[in-house]
Amino acid sequence: MQRHVGDDDLAPAALRTAAPASPPAPEDLPESAYAISTRGLVKSYPGPEGTTTHAVDGLDLDVERGETFAFLGPNGAGKSTTIAMLCALARPTAGRATVAGVDVLAQPRAVRRRVGMLFQHSAVDPDLTAEQNLHIHARLYGLSRRDARRRTAEVLETADLTDRRRSPVRTLSGGMRRRLEIARQLLHAPGVLFLDEPTTGLDPHARAQVWQHLRTLRERHGSTLFVTTHYLEEAENCDRLAIIDRGRLVAQGAPEALKAAIGDDLVVLRTGDDTAARQVVRRLLPPDRAVTVDAGGVSLRVPGGSAWIPRLCAALEASGIAVNAASATPPTLDDVFFHHTGRSLGAAQPGRPAAPPAPCTAPATTKSGGGR
Numbered sequence: 001m002q003r004h005v006g007d008d009d010l011a012p013a014a015l016r017t018a019a020p021a022s023p024p025a026p027e028d029l030p031e032s033a034y035a036i037s038t039r040g041l042v043k044s045y046p047g048p049e050g051t052t053t054h055a056v057d058g059l060d061l062d063v064e065r066g067e068t069f070a071f072l073g074p075n076g077a078g079k080s081t082t083i084a085m086l087c088a089l090a091r092p093t094a095g096r097a098t099v100a101g102v103d104v105l106a107q108p109r110a111v112r113r114r115v116g117m118l119f120q121h122s123a124v125d126p127d128l129t130a131e132q133n134l135h136i137h138a139r140l141y142g143l144s145r146r147d148a149r150r151r152t153a154e155v156l157e158t159a160d161l162t163d164r165r166r167s168p169v170r171t172l173s174g175g176m177r178r179r180l181e182i183a184r185q186l187l188h189a190p191g192v193l194f195l196d197e198p199t200t201g202l203d204p205h206a207r208a209q210v211w212q213h214l215r216t217l218r219e220r221h222g223s224t225l226f227v228t229t230h231y232l233e234e235a236e237n238c239d240r241l242a243i244i245d246r247g248r249l250v251a252q253g254a255p256e257a258l259k260a261a262i263g264d265d266l267v268v269l270r271t272g273d274d275t276a277a278r279q280v281v282r283r284l285l286p287p288d289r290a291v292t293v294d295a296g297g298v299s300l301r302v303p304g305g306s307a308w309i310p311r312l313c314a315a316l317e318a319s320g321i322a323v324n325a326a327s328a329t330p331p332t333l334d335d336v337f338f339h340h341t342g343r344s345l346g347a348a349q350p351g352r353p354a355a356p357p358a359p360c361t362a363p364a365t366t367k368s369g370g371g372r
């Protein structure tokens with residue numbers, strides 16, 4: 001593996017000095033099949049007592065142009081470190097990456113000119129108006145007064161904030177503020193926009209607003225969006241996603257394809273006697289199928305779970321075991337994570353509702369996760 005020596009990590013302040021005199025015209029962007037492509041990307045840090053922490057450990061990623069790509073993983077998985085390398089703010093320890101057709105190691109400044117970056121912490125001035133914030137940043141990016149005015153008006157329109165352009169930022173809602181921060185990253189017309197947890201700390205309504213804004217960006221401008229998130233339901237709405245855990249890629253693909261690869265639905269039965277019910281269910285299933293009992297009831301995984309429910313209920317009732325509720329849940333992205341790592345992402349899902357099993361008389365196929 002080729003290891004890179006030399007430059008230390010670049011401070012975010014370097015962004016400002018590397019700003020272009022004017023936004024790169026779309027025709028200036030080099031042609032490349034992928035907006036982002038990495039091979040064997042590694043970032044290591046010295047750890048305690050002479051150890052080495054591999055924050056990112058051999059990442060191979062391909063993100064197509066115009067794609068909305070989610071980067072999903074638990075705390076400390078290596079998401080922010082990956083973004084820092086892809087934006088040429090941190091130098092990879094080994095491996096290679098191209099972003100908007102430019103090599104991050106060979107041409108870090110050119111990469112920074114072609115990307116927008118929304119970090120977790122806001123840097124807009126609450127006492128200035130939305131328009132003033134944008135205008136100042138456009139000037140910092142090196143745009144002329146005239147171009148800065150034009151781009152400010154354009155990105156305000158894209159963010160649906162034109163009517164609030166004269167409002168001080170402190171008077172905007174959380175969702176509006178985040179849209180303003182995204183708009184600020186669009187001033188120099190980047191080919192690829194990186195968003196590090198763009199909805200963390202927002203209420204559900206504001207989160208929905210931000211995602212609506214991101215969809216508009218994609219539809220109107222064909223922007224490539226690379227979004228890190230803890231939220232499974234946000235990753236579900238992206239074209240494709242990668243799951244990262246402890247610096248390593250766990251899975252990559254379209255959400256539906258990843259879930260389909262797991263295949264089996266989760267069936268949960270609540271009965272009058274779960275231990276006896278387990279024996280009955282066990283006899284009906286092929287021997288390779290596990291049947292477990294815990295506080296949530298009797299659980300099993302089978303393809304076409306809802307079709308199994310009437311059969312299971314009939315067999316249990318014939319054995320004198322009352323069935324109080326039954327549910328079949330298609331695989332979730334959490335199941336995909338669990339399948340590959342043996343652990344759940346569920347703990348990182350604030351407010352994730354538990355899906356209660358439906359009464360057995362009306363077997364239901366629910367969409368949200370049910371427990372395992």
Ligand SMILES: Nc1ncnc2c1ncn2[C@@H]1O[C@H](COP(=O)(O)OP(=O)(O)OP(=O)(O)O)[C@@H](O)[C@H]1O
Pocket residue numbers: 045046053054055073074075076077078079080081082
């Ligand atoms: N500058 C650093 N020095 C040493 N270790 C670091 C440094 N930056 C990150 N790490 C370690 O690298 C690992 C990955 O961190 P990173 O911030 O990329 O994860 P993350 O997936 O973005 O987490 P979160 O979702 O909590 O933001 C963690 O173990 C972290 O402690």
